[in-house]
Amino acid sequence: MFITAAAIPNIKGAGVSVPYQIVLTSDSFKELDIARKNLMGYLAKKKGFVDIDSNVDEGKPEIDINILRENANRMGVSASQIAKAVSIAFSSDLEISYFEQNGKQYKITLRVPDSERVSIDDLKKIQLRAKDGRLVYLDGLVKFTRSTSLASIYHYNRQRQVTIYSDLFGLDLGGAVNYTRAKIDKLLPPSVHYKFTGFAEEMGKTVKAFGVALGLSIILMFIILAILYESLIQPVIIMVALPLSIIGVMIALYFTHLHFSLFVMIGFMLLMGMVGKNAVLLVDFANEAVAKGKDANEALLEAGEKRLRPILMTTIAMIFAMLPLALSHSLGSETKAPMAISIIGGLLSSMILTLLIVPVIYKMINPIDRWLRKWYEKRIENDI
Numbered sequence: 001m002f003i004t005a006a007a008i009p010n011i012k013g014a015g016v017s018v019p020y021q022i023v024l025t026s027d028s029f030k031e032l033d034i035a036r037k038n039l040m041g042y043l044a045k046k047k048g049f050v051d052i053d054s055n056v057d058e059g060k061p062e063i064d065i066n067i068l069r070e071n072a073n074r075m076g077v078s079a080s081q082i083a084k085a086v087s088i089a090f091s092s093d094l095e096i097s098y099f100e101q102n103g104k105q106y107k108i109t110l111r112v113p114d115s116e117r118v119s120i121d122d123l124k125k126i127q128l129r130a131k132d133g134r135l136v137y138l139d140g141l142v143k144f145t146r147s148t149s150l151a152s153i154y155h156y157n158r159q160r161q162v163t164i165y166s167d168l169f170g171l172d173l174g175g176a177v178n179y180t181r182a183k184i185d186k187l188l189p190p191s192v193h194y195k196f197t198g199f200a201e202e203m204g205k206t207v208k209a210f211g212v213a214l215g216l217s218i219i220l221m222f223i224i225l226a227i228l229y230e231s232l233i234q235p236v237i238i239m240v241a242l243p244l245s246i247i248g249v250m251i252a253l254y255f256t257h258l259h260f261s262l263f264v265m266i267g268f269m270l271l272m273g274m275v276g277k278n279a280v281l282l283v284d285f286a287n288e289a290v291a292k293g294k295d296a297n298e299a300l301l302e303a304g305e306k307r308l309r310p311i312l313m314t315t316i317a318m319i320f321a322m323l324p325l326a327l328s329h330s331l332g333s334e335t336k337a338p339m340a341i342s343i344i345g346g347l348l349s350s351m352i353l354t355l356l357i358v359p360v361i362y363k364m365i366n367p368i369d370r371w372l373r374k375w376y377e378k379r380i381e382n383d384i
Contacts, residue, residue, distance in 0.1 A: 020049070020166045020176050021198035024188070025159040031189040032162045038187040039164055039180075046179055048171025055154060055163045063120060064145040072141050076131025082141060085128050090117050120144050156195075163197075172259035173199055210265045217272060218242070233369035234283060240361050241279040244353040245271045245346035252345025258338045267339035268346070274318060275350040279358050281307045286362060296366050300359040308355070315351045319344050 024039070026032045036054055043049045065086065067079050088094040092109040099106055116122050124139035154161050168176055177200050184194060196204070218239070225235035249268060253260065282303050289299035325333075325340035 018051075018165045019168050019173050019199045021163060021196065021200065022165075022180065023156050023161050023163050023195050023197050024192050025156050025161045025195070026189070026192040027160060028189075028191055029160065031191050032160060035188045035192040036162045036164060039184065042183060042187055043164070043166060043180070046171070046176075048168055048176065050167040050169045052164070052166040054165070057152070058148075060148060062147055062149050063123075064147050065123075066143045066145065068141055068143060075136055075141065077128050077136070077141055081128055082138065085126055085138070086123070089126055165198075172261075173203055174260065176200075177203075206262055206265070213269065214272075217269065221272070221276065229283075229287075231369055231372070233365055233372060234287075237358060237361050237365055238276055238279040238283055241275050241350055241354045241358055242272055244357060245275045245350040247353070248345035248347070248349025249342045250345075251349065252341050253338070256341055258341060261338055263335050263339040264342045267342035270339075271343060271346040271350070274343075274347060275354070277314065278311050278351060278354045281310055282354070282358050283362060286359075290366075296363055300362060304355060304359060311351060311355070315347050319347055 022039070024032055024035050026035070033056075036056060040052050040054065043052050065082075067082060072079070072082070088110060089112045092111040094110040095107050096110050097108040099108065111117075112122075116125075123144065124137060126138040127135040128138065128141070130136050154163070156163075166176075177196060180196075188194065195201075222235045222239065225238055226232055229235065245268070249264070249271070253264065258264075282300075285303040285307050286296070286299045289302055290296060294302070322340040322344050325336045326344060328337065
């Protein structure tokens with residue numbers, strides 16, 4: 001048996017604070033009920049969904065009163081008379097007077113005693129005045145039917161909706177959403193549509209915002225490097241190191257059984273600057289060696305040898321700085337640890353792969369860069 005406690009902030013959704021929320025909408029209550037049962041049964045088969053529930057309550061008992069039109073017309077009793085008589089007898093809607101006490105005014109309403117409004121038999125004893133002046137019982141004018149009905153009807157974007165929600169244990173929110181999307185089209189009737197709300201909706205927005213931030217940072221990094229190196233090719237060599245860190249991040253998350261979350265995204269954004277630094281050290285030293293007359297192979301070998309120590313020192317220093325966060329079990333460590341672990345994994349993989357991949361890319365692309373530089377210089381000389 002496992003017991004976990006978590007403080008989940010209120011996020012707009014269907015009125016409950018659980019990670020997994022999905023809203024089903026349709027104009028048909030029947031098809032909504034079919035979709036609810038199918039989806040809840042499907043979620044129950046997956047380990048990790050806990051306390052699966054919905055906002056649909058079991059139907060509450062009610063009594064339907066259907067007027068027997070022929071009998072009511074024959075006795076001269078209208079539908080409004082019947083409705084008014086039932087309402088007055090059971091709901092205290094008829095105000096007959098009022099009284100004042102201590103400066104306050106109180107209404108006096110008419111209603112049958114509580115002991116006489118308990119069962120359907122009490123309803124049948126209500127009397128109404130017929131057109132000939134006689135009193136007739138309600139029993140012969142209406143038909144009573146026992147049934148059930150929904151206690152409340154919820155709407156989402158002006159459509160009837162049912163919300164299914166669940167806690168998650170040992171299953172990340174992204175995995176829960178992907179599991180649902182894999183079969184949900186086959187589980188729902190054609191008229192039923194779905195939408196993830198709450199944390200799932202916020203997660204989608206976060207991923208989109210992260211993609212925009214990542215793209216913008218890559219563009220800005222390319223512009224800055226292009227200005228510093230006065231080249232459009234060498235920034236590409238340096239930025240090849242960026243995806244190399246993703247390998248380490250994924251491996252670190254896999255072995256620590258952590259999930260890709262917002263804090264991992266933050267760690268990945270931090271990695272972009274740290275990883276690019278290793279490639280800058282190699283490329284910058286290689287450029288200086290080439291400018292002194294050495295060929296590319298000799299320059300790269302010397303750059304790897306001379307810049308190995310600075311790369312190792314800065315990477316190891318950053319890894320040891322992240323270790324307290326990665327190993328901590330204090331309050332809030334569940335949010336800080338994934339970020340630190342992703343940074344450590346990304347630094348290790350980028351450190352190793354940068355020393356191997358970046359020189360290869362430099363060797364392949366450097367001739368193109370040199371040719372473009374000569375072409376630029378000729379154009380400038382001609383313009384002068």
